[in-house]
Amino acid sequence: MTQETRGGEGRGLFIRGMRLVVAYVRMHPRPFLVSVAGSLVFAVSSVLLTTALGRATDQVLRPSFNGPVPAGSIWLAVLALMTFGVGRALGIMFRRYYSGVAGERVMATLRNRVADRYRDLQLQYHRETPTGELLAHMEADVKAAVDVFWPVPFATGVIAMTLLAMGSLLHADPWLALIGLILFPSLALMNRSFAKRMEEPARRAQEDIGEVSAVAHESIDGALVVKTLGREDAETERLAVKARALRDDRVRGGYVRATFEAGLDALPTLATALLLAVGSWRVAAGAITVGELIGFVALFGLLSWPMRFIGWILAELPRAVVGYARLEEVFRTSVTLNPPAHPEELPAGPLGIEVLGVRHLYDGVPILDGVTFDVRPMESVAIVGPTGVGKSTLAQLLVRLADPDQGRVLVGGVDVRDADTIALRHDVSIVFQESFLFATTVRENIALDADVAEADVVRSAMIASADRFIRELPQGYDTVVGERGYTLSGGQRQRVALARALVRAPRVLILDDATSSVDPTVEADILAALRRELSTTLIVVAYRLSTIRLADRVIFLENGVVKATGPHEDLLARAPGYAAIIHAYERGERGER
Template identity: 30%
Template sequence: MRRRPTLVRLLHYVKPYWRQFALILALAPVGVAMAVAIPILLGYVVDGPIAEGDAWGVVGVALLILLAGSVDSGVNFLRRWMMSRVTSVIEANIRFDLFDKLQALQMGFHKRWESGQLLSRIMSDLGLLRRFTSFGMLMLIMNTIQIVVVLGVMLVMYWQLGLLVLVAIVPVVVATRVLVGRATRLSRNVQDSTGDIASLAEESLHGVRVIRSFGRMRYVYRRFDEAALRLRDLGVRRMNLASVLWTLLEVFPNALLLLVAGVASYAAAAGVLTLGQVVAFVTLLLSIAWPVGSLGFLLSFAGEAESAATRVAEVFDSEVTIRSGDRRIAEPRGRLELVDVEFRFDDADLPTLRGLNLTVEPGETVALVGGTGSGKSTLVALIPRLLDVTGGRILLDGVDVRELDLAQLRSLIGTAFEDPILFSMSARENLTLGRPDATDEQIAEAVRVARAEFVHDLPWGLETRLGEQGLSLSGGQRQRLALARAILVDPKVLVLDDTLSALDIHTEAEVEEALKSTLVGVTGIVVAHRASTVLLADRVAMLVDGRIAHVGTHSELLATVPEYRELLSADYSIEPNLEEAP
């Protein structure tokens, strides 16, 4: 079964504004009627007042032609004004929903898609859809109606000549359909290449420091140059195809005009048509010269809009696998329990985590340690449901996190990641991202615990606008702000994904000392690579190849697990204990 065009699938955004669209479409026949009336009036004035020498009759018909032209212009203005307003609102509504869908889609989706491709969909593709719905779609409808009506009038006036015009149009319609199909496929390639370039540009601009430090400017330039040349070549191919189409539809009316003028003149000489009917016939043909000539552009435009709609629909059609539950915890305590937890990425053959069992009591802190790739960051992402388990359960206060209201779940869990993400907004806005109603005293306390007092020394203090991704700050400063943001949420469960890794030894010691008081009464999950961070925890869980291989206190694991000693042996802080360990 043939799938309906994607543009049709997006028509539900039009439904709330059906009255405006109905009025716009109701005005379309008025414009067409005026366009057809003018040639008929010209034919009448030639056979009537002019032939009879009636000057006042000529003036009267001229005034009617002027009135028809004025009505046509007024209708066009009103139609365009209404359409531009409505389609701008529709574009905004689609953009809101598309952004909301992108926010709801799981991390696996964002892992597979390049950000440039998503940006091109939410910006350039939606802009193209707005321009088509506000101009192209309406003109396509109007021009089609006008061509059909004019052909009908021609058939009524002199069916032999009208039939000749109709037969001449058929091969042009067939050629147009073939060319538009090719142009649509090229348009999709152009739009995909535009997304690729956006991704390359974004990566290059965000990684400019790394690129320069390795002296790879020429390499990056060549990659961008190759993508830009590919886009240029695709654009040239599309324009060449469009040029053939436009030329065909521009030449056709002129050739048809010569044919009609010749046949009409012969019919007039034979007495079959009057001079006024010839004028009306030729003028009618001229009135569809622009509609026919513009079909190439409009149909090509429609093909591009269909490609854009398909690209947007690809995001809307992506399945949201992480959905909010409806249960809420009346009195959250923060008891966390992993029951046979397993997780496997969609594109992986083997699970990253398997058979994880661990219970963390309220107020207890557990450190997660393990080698690179052991699954520590994946595990902590499962707790606030940034990812969902593919096996087993994670319980918070005895309730499966998948059954909990997602907003409440994430309000109970404060997370600071190894790679701190800051936004192009003020330091205060970054800090209060998870708790917009935080007081100045609460902000000050979170800043103190995270040892992020440097924010007060910024040019405008907390109101200082940070650069994109906080690049105006050092790595350690960004991590301290991210830590303060997690602490400010006042969570029941605090997850620190190697948050202290970018801090110097002295700052780390200060932060850890302050965290000891903060972690009292809070369930803590700390991903640690340093023994000094491990000492924050009451117990340590060691991950090996996606399994929790050992659980115990820091001292117990040092004494009984050689792999644990080896894992932390590079850290100076455990050297004294190594001599005591067997």
């Protein structure tokens, strides 16, 4: 019963895998077909080469030991051998190159489709999916999904070659055909069984290496703690356990491989010995010529090598199907932020914001449950509330990084759903707590492709208290930061991110805890400069008293609704929940012991 189910599953997998191959062929048919044609040329040339070798032996080489052979037949033999030799080479060339092109094109197509999705999907998707997974879709999954495709032309050629070889063996002598009939399927079966027996240890070893790497990562990242606690030996033992498991699984796989490698080397030679024994008898019986026998020995030699690889295609099938399934998931994820049908312009001048009855679910639970407030043009407002109350979500709704489940957000009287998104985000800038810098220069990170005057970049950096440290960097504003470049501290990154928002002279500026990693003394300078230099509507999501102080008015969120609003001192007096939070912040800032 289990046997049957597995067989059924295997067939299903096979069919799904083949469907994938067909789909890929449809994507880019031309290089694929050229490649298959090349492979067939290779197959035919290979068989013809050995036939020519046999003929040359019979008509040139052998007679030459009884007396001189005419030069014409010698050159004819050379011509034939070289023609088929070059034909074979050309066949390999076309097959290899065009199957490469076909595979790379399919991969590029899939990658572009993934990239399209990454652009169109909501921010929430990116927030919820680990970066590693997003990268894996782009690289490992695409590769796995297409790996089954590469060898298809090759396999076609090998199958054609095997059939041709069997045909020519049958044509020459049924006894020799019998040997072929034994050898070829047993090579294919051996391969298949090898691939199967390798699957488990290979998969386990793959997992083991992941675990080794996870332990190494964690332990080396935590080196400070490892050393202060004197856990070096314990940590080494932790790694050793994983390393031993990896060794054991690799040895298991290596044992299988050792057997099969040796077997794959031996089998064709065994078959050749058999072929020579039977063939000599057939030569003696007058059924075949010596040349034909030599040709067949050469043919066995040419065939045994590619036969080694045919089992691998079948082994790739499950991986391909799984890889493609993961990609399909990305393709299927729905895009819910629809662009407006008739984008409206935002009015000129300072902008106000109205939030009307906004309700927003997170994992099915409402975190904003009917939030209503407004911010007048040029007003500065602090949004305060306990952790997890949805302050950051609210900030994101204001620039339409997501749409509320109910209610409306108006900027300058225009519903953000009707506003041109790009224009909206140009006029309304948001700065996040996690400040992401691109791997480019500081200047580029501030200007962000926009055409901004040098003076503006510097001025923004000065307001953000970033100018001084930027000038002290190795190449000043031209210093490359991020992944490969100079590493900035968290506070420095936040200051660059702030300058990035300021340089665009936004009409509304939203700071979502954007100075949390900045030294408090520097933060004070920044806030003072913002107050002095900025003429914009300002919304800050604040965790520090110092930041709250900046605002004309506080909007206090609690339990998904606006609990109170008004100047800081007022709220302290009349909203007990607010006072409690402020006192807690204060204690934190004063570092009370």
